[in-house]
Amino acid sequence: MSNKEPWLAVNLSQIFPGIGQIYSGKKIKGYLWIFFTIVFNIIGLWLIFNQNTDLIISALSFFIITLFLWVWNLVDAYKSAKSNNTPEFETLRKQSKDPWLAMFLSKLFIGIGHFYIGKWLFGIFAIILIILFSSIFNFLTPIVTVFIAYLAYVFSPVRRERTKKLAFIVSIMSLISALFPVGLALFLRAYIAEARWIPSGAMEPTLHGSPNQWEADKIIVGKFSYRFQNPKRGDIVVFLPTDTLRAEQFNDAFIKRIVGLPGETVELKDGKVYINKRPLREDKYLSFDQRTVVDVCTSGQQPPYLAKPVTIPPESYLVLGDNRNNSYDSRCWGVVPRNLIIGKAYKRFYPFDRIGPIE
Structure with a gap:
């Protein structure tokens, strides 16, 4: 089995639980994560909207469990990718700033990924930019966020990429993932x-x-x-x-x-x-x-x-x-x-x- 990028797996599972595990070669585990996530969200939404359930308890429980599963999924994606890597690859990976970690950090909080790779001025600029867009052009915020995360990968000093398109594809998938909750909210409002x-x-x-x-x-x-x-x-x-x-x-x-x-x-x-x-x-x-x-x-x-x-x-x-x-x-x-x-x-x-x- 070829070496896998653990932080790429994390980025993929951040898009949707299980994708990082599939990338890591753990296909059965990945499919189970996808299935369980879909079922859990359906049950959670049913509990929240059900007339006979306590709204606060249902919503709070759903949020806490979702947060726990989200962290667990990312940790599992990281471990799944790392588990079969050769010692030589792991040594090489740790010798420089990881571009996929930079991308993940930037999606987690704007600017952090650029601080991590030493691009402090751009990190500060990114924070100012996202504040402006969120207050004036709020609908463009997800696009700007994903673009800045992509630049964190591009600006990284070392990139172990097999194809230059991969980071762009991951960014597009991240954008779709970011817009999905908006589409889901509109669907729920229209029909549920x-x-x-x-x-x-x-x-x-x-x-x-x-x-x-x-x-x-x-x-x-x-x-x-x-x-x-x-x-x-x-x-x-x-x-x-x-x-x-x-x-x-x-x-x-x-x-x-x-x-x-x-x-x-x-x-x-x-x-x-x-x-x-x-x-x-x-x-x-x-x-x-x-x-x-x-x-x-x-x-x-x-x-x-x-x-x-x-x-x-x-x-x-x-x-x-x-x-x-x-x-x-x-x-x-x-x-x-x-x-x-x-x-x-x-x-x-x-x-x-x-x-x-x-x-």
Whole structure:
């Protein structure tokens, strides 16, 4: 077996766990690392987004275990590459600054790799450059980071390269790896879940709202479950403004509780909601002094939508705020089409003393 560069193996496993082991000739170990990493991340994300798990414990445990596995993987990649090297190669490798170590250090923290090879001025310049880009052109930061790490390899006094393209290829792979979390975050936001904060008091006391997001509840809105099942009565949903609301210049998403389902007849009587002529029990989320009336509908369409009994159209839902005395909702402007529902609010993650599932 030919000699392997231990710090190249580390760079490769930094891109994705297991690649460095495969490069080192430990293919089975490398494939196991790849498989285990994928499974672990899927389980970790499921625990974080699951309604019945503790968000803080799940997220903290996932972070600690991920950090431990990341370090273990890099150490294992280094040892895997070094294990079969000849003593002569190891002696040669230790006689000069290792270019692959310089690249790894620069990806770990900008400038360190250049300090390691003695390029102090460029290291300082790199730190200043990354600070400027992160504050002005933040979207270019990963590209600049990887380019500076590549230069740490290029500027190294000794390079034991078999091909000059290898460092460039590793840099491109590192860039893809750096951009992957961004793509994953966009995918999760589009199809799985997203974080939002409550801007108004329409859902009090269930959810505390405030124009100041640091005083408001912050929640996770799940999108995945509604791809396989319809929304249910009692779900708190986030939805885009209807055509009626857009005509009234509302452009931001709303959050309300589903009260009426498609095909049901809804009416307001004696301050209560009646579904198909039967009173709806809402004592779990309404305070005793809350009355559901159309008197709150002082703006918008007149007469209000629920001024008389209505039958909810197909693929549409009637939604109301828990703070019935101060909520602009379906009573006033109508129902929400199914295709405008973004997802279900199912977990609060801020403030920390109120973390937990949303009922």
